[in-house]
Amino acid sequence: MFFALRASIFTIFKISIPYLVKKICLLCSLVNIYLKIFMKNVLVIGSTGQIGSELTRELRKRYGNDNIVAGFIKGAEPTGELKETGPAAEADVTNPEMIANVVKKHNVDTIYNLAALLSVVAENKPRLAWKIGVDGLWNILEVARENGCAVFTPSSIGSFGPSTPRVLTPQDTVQRPGTIYGVSKVTTELLSDYYFKKYGVDTRSVRFPGLISYVTPPGGGTTDYAVDIYYAAVRGEEFVCPIKKGTLMDMMYMPDGLHAAISLMEADPSRLKHRNGFNIASMSFDPEKIYQTIKRYKPDFKMVYDVDPLKQGIADSWPDCLDDSAAREEWDWRPQFDLDSMTVDMLKNLERKLK
Secondary structure, three states, X not given: OHHHHHHHHHHHOOOOHHHHHHHHHHHHHHHHHHHXXXXXXXXXXXXXXXXXXXXXXXXXXXXXXXXXXXXXXXXXXXXXXXXXXXXXXXXXXXXXXXXXXXXHHOOOXXXXXXXXXXXXXXXXXXXXXXXHHHHHHHHHHHHHHHHOXXXXXOEEHHXXXXXXXXXXXXXXXXXXXXXXXXXXXHHHHHHHHHHHHHHOOOEEOEEXXXXXXXXXXXXXXXXXXXXXXXXXXXXOOOEEEOOOOOOOEEEEEHHHHHHHHXXXXXXXXHHOOOOOOEEOOOEEEOHHHHHHHHHOOOOOXXXXXXXXXXXHHHHHOOOOOEOOHHHHHHHOOOOOOOHHHHHHHHHHHHHHXXX
């Protein structure tokens, strides 16, 4: 009786069993994609750093406070809003057992690995830079392989070197950096690709330009002058620039950087021809251009030059500007800020912060 009734239903509505099975499989696939992209339990390693402190807040706005774990190391514990609005856990990349325990406890399916020393600091501590940037990533990728996690590990314009084409640097080009920071970034790109190809770990990354923010002070990068200059302007101080006039570097306002980090991890994986790491670009300028832009709003602002040889040497090895067409084509990357709109927003927020 049951089988006869089932057959009559298929006959009345002209539904074939293969067609029904196909539709059910499609529905399951869509549900799986929805869960993978929109229902994340995320661990942000390095949540109290320059990028991590803002990325953790933004992810909590989008995915809910309880779903975003602020990972930290001893001596850099979350405070204030980061501590109060969601879970936190010690997550030292040099301790794989610790990372694995956090992942299992919080049912983590996505890891943002922001643990690294910035370019200038790394040159003074090369062994530590490698231990955190490369050995630490290896530990995270192993945890991700064993627990089915996606991993975002940012690369940088520092992954390029003096032999790289400087203008509109291609997505795929020679990468022969001369700094330990750059060498470690190239290694993280290759190691992440390896884990995707060999083990199927969903690894993705972008090559960040210099990031500019009013929230968290810079921490030892070559592009930090482009943050410090705004603080000096708002405080009414003369700015001493460590980078010489005419030195072009790619820069980006932090809201665009956060958008890139999140939208890449939300992107349809079937569209990604590249994975680690995508060129992304927003604006390119030298110290004189940013100075003149600020002077339009702070006419009495003064700047002098006192070039730092270490920072200048690093800057001279980096590209002037990147070609980010691959990111635009594969996951619809579009920046929102240019130099002028960033300057207006930076000055407004720093005036509020520093008064």
